[in-house]
Amino acid sequence: MRLPESQVAVLEAASATDERTIEQLSTETGLKPETVTGAAFELEDDGLVSVSASETVSYAVADEGETYADAGLPEVRLYRAAVDAGADDAPVSMGEVIGAADLDGPAVDIALANYARKGYGEVASGQITADPDADPDADAEAVALAALVAGEEASDDDAIDELVRRGLVERREGAVRSVTLTDAGVTALMEGVEVAETVDRLTPEMLASGEWQDVEFTAYNVEADAPERRGGKVHILRQTAERVKDTLVGMGFREMDGPHADSEFWINDCLFMPQDHPARTHWDQFALDVPPMRDIPADLLERVRSAHLEGVGPDGDGYHSPWTEEVAREVDLRGHTTSLSMRYLSGHEIGDLEPPERFFSVEKVYRNDTLDPTHLLEFFQIEGWVMAEDLSVRDLMGTFEEFYEQFGITDLQFKPHYNPYTEPSFELFGHHPETGELIEIGNSGMFREEVLRPLGVECDVMAWGLALERLLMLMYGFDDIRDVHGTLCDLDLLRETEVLH
Numbered sequence: 001m002r003l004p005e006s007q008v009a010v011l012e013a014a015s016a017t018d019e020r021t022i023e024q025l026s027t028e029t030g031l032k033p034e035t036v037t038g039a040a041f042e043l044e045d046d047g048l049v050s051v052s053a054s055e056t057v058s059y060a061v062a063d064e065g066e067t068y069a070d071a072g073l074p075e076v077r078l079y080r081a082a083v084d085a086g087a088d089d090a091p092v093s094m095g096e097v098i099g100a101a102d103l104d105g106p107a108v109d110i111a112l113a114n115y116a117r118k119g120y121g122e123v124a125s126g127q128i129t130a131d132p133d134a135d136p137d138a139d140a141e142a143v144a145l146a147a148l149v150a151g152e153e154a155s156d157d158d159a160i161d162e163l164v165r166r167g168l169v170e171r172r173e174g175a176v177r178s179v180t181l182t183d184a185g186v187t188a189l190m191e192g193v194e195v196a197e198t199v200d201r202l203t204p205e206m207l208a209s210g211e212w213q214d215v216e217f218t219a220y221n222v223e224a225d226a227p228e229r230r231g232g233k234v235h236i237l238r239q240t241a242e243r244v245k246d247t248l249v250g251m252g253f254r255e256m257d258g259p260h261a262d263s264e265f266w267i268n269d270c271l272f273m274p275q276d277h278p279a280r281t282h283w284d285q286f287a288l289d290v291p292p293m294r295d296i297p298a299d300l301l302e303r304v305r306s307a308h309l310e311g312v313g314p315d316g317d318g319y320h321s322p323w324t325e326e327v328a329r330e331v332d333l334r335g336h337t338t339s340l341s342m343r344y345l346s347g348h349e350i351g352d353l354e355p356p357e358r359f360f361s362v363e364k365v366y367r368n369d370t371l372d373p374t375h376l377l378e379f380f381q382i383e384g385w386v387m388a389e390d391l392s393v394r395d396l397m398g399t400f401e402e403f404y405e406q407f408g409i410t411d412l413q414f415k416p417h418y419n420p421y422t423e424p425s426f427e428l429f430g431h432h433p434e435t436g437e438l439i440e441i442g443n444s445g446m447f448r449e450e451v452l453r454p455l456g457v458e459c460d461v462m463a464w465g466l467a468l469e470r471l472l473m474l475m476y477g478f479d480d481i482r483d484v485h486g487t488l489c490d491l492d493l494l495r496e497t498e499v500l501h
Contacts (some may be wrong), residue, residue: 001188002196004218006031006039010179010195014049016186019178024370034227038150040179041223048185050175058172059147059160065168073142074111074457078103078118082130091127109167141466145169211265230495237380237485239499240472241362244382248360251399252415253384256361258340258349263293265328267335269304270342271421273448274319275327285332286366292329300346303324303454312450333366336465337383345387346455355459360384373480374439380468382442391460393424400428400464409474413438422463423448430470434477440473442466 003011009029014020022040026033035443043049061069071077081101087093112123118139121130136142140159147154148169154160163169181189196220199206206212234242245255267279278284305325311318319361340361343349369375386399397414404412411431419425422445429438444464452461469481476497483490 001191002194004042006035007043007070008193008195010036010039011043011048011181011185014179014181015185016159016181019052019180022177022179025179028304035141038226039175040177043455046184048182048188050180050182052112052180053175053177057174059148059154059164060170060172060175061145062168062170065145066149068168069145069213073114073139073145074101074107075118075120076136076139076142077103078111078115078128079130079136079343083132084120087121087128087130088132088269090411091129091415094123094128097128107360124348151332154305207269209400218351223359233495235475236494236497236499237469237472240475241380241468243407244304244362244468244471245360247403248384251358253358253360255357256337256340256344256383257345257363258337258361260334260364260366261288261290261331262334263296263328264330264332264473265293265296265301266339266342267332268348268459269308269323269328270451270478271338272307272448272457273420274308274321275323277420279335286368288333289329290331292326293331294329296329297346300348300454301328307454309424312453316450318450326383333350336365337363337381338463338465341383341463342455343383344459345385345452345461348423352456356386356388358384358386371482373482374470375412376469376481377484378399379481379485382466382468382471383400383464384466385447385461385463387457387461389459389460391446391462393426393446393462396446396464399462400442400444404430404471406473407475409471417443417445419445421451422446428464428466430474432473432477432479434479435474437469439473450468 006029008375009031010025013025013028020028022033022036025031025036025040029036031039039047040051044051068074072080078097082092082097085097085100087097096107098111101111115128116122118134119131120134120136121128123129140156141162144154144156144159145163145168148160150164160169164171171321182328196216200214200218202212202217206215230433248488249255253400257319258263264275264280268277305323305328307316307318308315308323309318310316340349340363341359344359345353362380363380363383365381369377371377387396400412401410404410409430411428414426415429417425417427425445427440428444429443430441432439433438442464444462447461448456448465454460469485472478472484473481478484482488
């Protein structure tokens with residue numbers, strides 16, 4: 001019998017009485033594990049060996065687990081310090097015990113969370129007690145952790161599960177394949193097996209010389225394991241952003257561009273947001289410790305100042321609150337891309353505009369929000385506006401219906417809303433395809449006279465800011481935007497999600 005060299009090597013290294021793992025065969029033959037696996041499957045197809053698989057579980061100690069194995073679990077250290085302080089006779093100050101245990105930062109919370117759970121004592125009203133009958137040397141989790149660090153087997157499954165839950169140990173699951181000679185394989189070896197000269201690829205030289213007619217090509221087993229190779233790909237969020245851009249360009253819009261760090265003037269003052277508005281504090285914005293912005297047109301600065309203090313038009317009243325040029329020139333990370341709209345509408349960016357005009361941007365913005373399934377500290381905003389005569393809310397709503405229909409979203413709902421810079425204003429909502437809940441996806445309205453007149457705009461302007469990430473949630477059914485964006489994103493989900501067109 002003639003077989004490829006790798007198959008002959010595996011066949012000769014395999015045993016009819018003992019299972020040999022792929023790793024063992026790889027070591028004995030000097031072949032790569034993936035080569036051994038491929039040869040084994042090919043031999044199995046010929047009935048010469050049998051290949052079996054078994055599930056394996058192993059445990060790896062995390063860095064924090066290594067630290068605790070050396071210094072002791074926080075709750076054990078807390079108990080020993082409590083006993084030394086006499087807490088096994090009477091309650092003592094918790095602060096005193098924590099200091100004696102040399103605990104700080106997160107270790108304090110970890111110790112307190114596990115102290116009572118393990119029956120070491122009680123913590124209440126700033127006092128701590130210690131159970132004199134507790135035995136920290138027999139702590140099951142500490143014993144299991146020490147065994148794993150020493151490379152030994154830990155037999156207490158409950159303790160191991162708790163260590164995994166605490167992030168001190170990582171559970172790793174895998175499969176081990178083993179090879180055994182069949183009767184046919186033994187017979188083949190007894191009769192003699194020769195190495196066949198085979199080639200694994202067709203080359204230009206073989207074609208030119210005609211050698212391809214005389215060689216034996218290696219058979220390919222398409223079911224054999226192979227090393228996984230993951231190529232780079234465009235992030236699904238970026239793909240959606242590009243699709244949004246293509247859609248808006250197709251609707252007749254041009255794209256805006258501008259700085260991520262900008263002055264309060266362009267970000268907020270031009271939008272007729274009073275300088276004492278809560279959204280302009282450090283609780284909502286990221287202020288930068290840089291010199292104030294100087295490149296602001298003096299005449300525009302004066303018109304915006306006047307709008308804030310005196311209002312616009314004969315009936316304008318303005319805000320009865322302070323306004324200073326120093327605040328207007330301070331630099332922040334933009335909380336919305338409407339700062340770009342202000343730059344373009346004022347003519348500062350590309351010169352004066354004549355209606356009708358349509359502009360958009362799909363860019364990052366930065367807000368000091370609390371992280372949750374629908375909020376991030378930085379995200380993408382779909383900014384847009386239309387400048388034309390005699391625009392109405394009906395035009396604005398129709399624009400949204402046309403835009404979102406391109407993404408399969410046809411059940412929009414609109415809710416009246418208040419903005420300092422638009423009147424009338426409304427929020428947009430869409431139904432989440434998995435939960436059925438209404439998700440806010442944007443904010444919009446008609447720019448107020450106090451915004452437009454200082455910019456020198458005499459016609460109507462309808463504008464909006466939409467959330468790209470929430471559009472993604474409605475398109476794909478994601479229920480937590482952190483799965484696709486940021487440090488907690490699910491890489492397998494990103495790799496496997498089919499892109500919608």
